[in-house]
Amino acid sequence: MLQSVVKSFNCVLLSVVFSAPLAFAELVELNEGELALFRGQAAKSSVVSFKEPDAQQSQSLQSGLGPVSAQSSVTQSSSVPSAGITLDIDLQMHIDEIRWVDVDGAGPNGTQGAVSIRGLSIGHLDDINNPAPAQIRGVTMDVDGRDGLVIGIGQIGDTQGNGIDMYIESVQFR
Amino acid sequence: MHNNAWKLAGGFVLLFTTLTIHAELVPLADAELSQAHAQASIELDLQIQTSIESITYEDNDGAPSGSGVGDGVAGVLGLKGVHLGSLKRPITADDFNSERPFSDNDLAIIDNLVIDVDNHEGMRINLERLGDAKGNGLDIVVQHLVLGNEDTSAGGLLIEDLSNFISDDQLAASNQLFGSQLVTVDDGLNTRGGNFIPLQAQIVTEQNSALTTAFSTGIELPTEDVTPIVGITALANATDMTINSAFALSIAKVAWVDDGGEFGLAGLLVYQGIDTDGDGIDDQVGPAQLTNLKMQTVAHTSSITGETVQAMHFSNIDFKADIAINSIYVGQPENSLGSLLIKGLDTSGTQVWMYSH
Numbered sequence: 328m329l330q331s332v333v334k335s336f337n338c339v340l341l342s343v344v345f346s347a348p349l350a351f352a353e354l355v356e357l358n359e360g361e362l363a364l365f366r367g368q369a370a371k372s373s374v375v376s377f378k379e380p381d382a383q384q385s386q387s388l389q390s391g392l393g394p395v396s397a398q399s400s401v402t403q404s405s406s407v408p409s410a411g412i413t414l415d416i417d418l419q420m421h422i423d424e425i426r427w428v429d430v431d432g433a434g435p436n437g438t439q440g441a442v443s444i445r446g447l448s449i450g451h452l453d454d455i456n457n458p459a460p461a462q463i464r465g466v467t468m469d470v471d472g473r474d475g476l477v478i479g480i481g482q483i484g485d486t487q488g489n490g491i492d493m494y495i496e497s498v499q500f501r
Numbered sequence: 502m503h504n505n506a507w508k509l510a511g512g513f514v515l516l517f518t519t520l521t522i523h524a525e526l527v528p529l530a531d532a533e534l535s536q537a538h539a540q541a542s543i544e545l546d547l548q549i550q551t552s553i554e555s556i557t558y559e560d561n562d563g564a565p566s567g568s569g570v571g572d573g574v575a576g577v578l579g580l581k582g583v584h585l586g587s588l589k590r591p592i593t594a595d596d597f598n599s600e601r602p603f604s605d606n607d608l609a610i611i612d613n614l615v616i617d618v619d620n621h622e623g624m625r626i627n628l629e630r631l632g633d634a635k636g637n638g639l640d641i642v643v644q645h646l647v648l649g650n651e652d653t654s655a656g657g658l659l660i661e662d663l664s665n666f667i668s669d670d671q672l673a674a675s676n677q678l679f680g681s682q683l684v685t686v687d688d689g690l691n692t693r694g695g696n697f698i699p700l701q702a703q704i705v706t707e708q709n710s711a712l713t714t715a716f717s718t719g720i721e722l723p724t725e726d727v728t729p730i731v732g733i734t735a736l737a738n739a740t741d742m743t744i745n746s747a748f749a750l751s752i753a754k755v756a757w758v759d760d761g762g763e764f765g766l767a768g769l770l771v772y773q774g775i776d777t778d779g780d781g782i783d784d785q786v787g788p789a790q791l792t793n794l795k796m797q798t799v800a801h802t803s804s805i806t807g808e809t810v811q812a813m814h815f816s817n818i819d820f821k822a823d824i825a826i827n828s829i830y831v832g833q834p835e836n837s838l839g840s841l842l843i844k845g846l847d848t849s850g851t852q853v854w855m856y857s858h
Contacts, residue, residue, distance in 0.1 A: 417850070422845055
């Protein structure tokens with residue numbers, strides 16, 4: 328039995344040795360026309376050009392290597408989230424004094440003077456001794472390639488007619 | 502042989518010494534361990550100069566026009582040609598427009614920046630000196646502001662000599678303009694011509710009661726739109742951040758720059774006056790204060806759509822400050838439109854929700 332195993336092995340070995348020189352492959356160059364028919368598979372991506380917002384963008388969506396029959400095109404992937412900031416603000420502010428100073432007064436012989444606003448309060452001031460914040464809702468900020476920085480305000484005040492109150496204790500000229 | 506004997510003897514000495522000298526490690530009890538605290542902090546002295554080609558925010562769907570949603574054009578909000586450094590002289594138009602406004606030696610000084618982290622007090626930051634004692638602070642040049650169209654510039658921005666050094670000269674000018682009698686407190690740094698007022702900030706993260714309950718009972722908190730991370734999910738939903746800050750700033754110039762001309766504020770001071778003797782008149786320059794600004798993400802009803810959205814909630818925007826502007830100008834600071842003082846600004850009670858649309 329051992330002899331038979333050895334003989335079988337020798338046969339296999341000999342067949343490999345003799346057949347190796349007989350099996351060969353030759354690498355042949357593809358010409359440019361044949362090469363152009365093939366595409367590699369790249370990751371799916373969508374690019375929106377800010378300079379050409381209406382441009383059609385092509386994507387490589389072919390599966391595996393193979394001839395491309397037609398190019399697919401999309402404008403913008405639906406997976407890109409919308410952008411823009413919305414602010415809802417409860418505003419309450421108090422300033423003891425705002426003073427604007429004119430250093431040289433009026434005319435060539437003028438003297439320094441000032442306008443002073445004192446005790447400025449902003450908010451919901453139905454009770455001036457217990458101020459509350461005023462509502463500003465839906466302040467939107469978008470940046471648009473055509474229209475620039477766009478700011479919108481949806482609602483000033485609440486739905487019961489309470490808007491922004493402003494109270495000034497005094498205005499003074501000095 | 503003599504040498505070998507000595508070596509042998511030394512070896513025996515070492516051996517016997519090792520056998521006779523020993524120490525016993527005794528474990529400390531938990532109570533004793535809790536008494537021990539390691540002292541650590543980070544202290545930095547920096548000299549900085551930075552150039553950034555651009556910083557941009559992209560709005561990929563633009564703004565809806567009057568005809569409705571979906572017809573906006575993607576736009577960019579950006580800063581281009583950002584340079585940080587410190588020139589020891591006023592910045593000229595040529596400096597502003599130069600490809601390299603600051604040379605290698607034009608470094609902004611940040612000295613004695615100390616960062617401490619405490620289990621109860623959170624992170625504490627203390628900055629002793631921004632700029633030098635001659636008023637040469639941080640200069641910031643932004644050569645182009647982009648508002649929408651990336652190919653067009655809306656001018657530039659210049660911030661000159663941002664510092665926490667309040668000079669006697671600037672304070673004297675402000676006192677003369679606004680009839681005040683403010684002085685600065687000796688900073689103990691032997692500075693002449695003024696004093697530094699430290700910039701301080703504290704950031705504390707807090708866990709609310711829901712988090713405590715979750716970890717004690719094993720209840721899993723709702724994880725709407727949050728990818729669960731083992732042991733961290735509850736933290737992501739239930740941790741607040743509270744910020745306290747105190748600072749005084751002097752800025753030589755803040756200006757919008759357009760084709761060589763400027764519209765800006767010169768001699769800007771942000772501080773808070775302190776009445777030390779109780780006569781109703783502020784006599785000392787103290788720091789402006791932001792107190793207990795709380796930031797957290799919350800469920801909020803959108804005022805645009807009425808839907809429930811996740812919003813960043815800034816509650817208790819309690820900011821108190823005085824702001825003195827020596828000159829509001831067009832062209833150059835000498836062409837002044839006047840001086841402005843905002844005294845006793847107090848925004849406590851204000852809060853903001855911020856979310857996307």
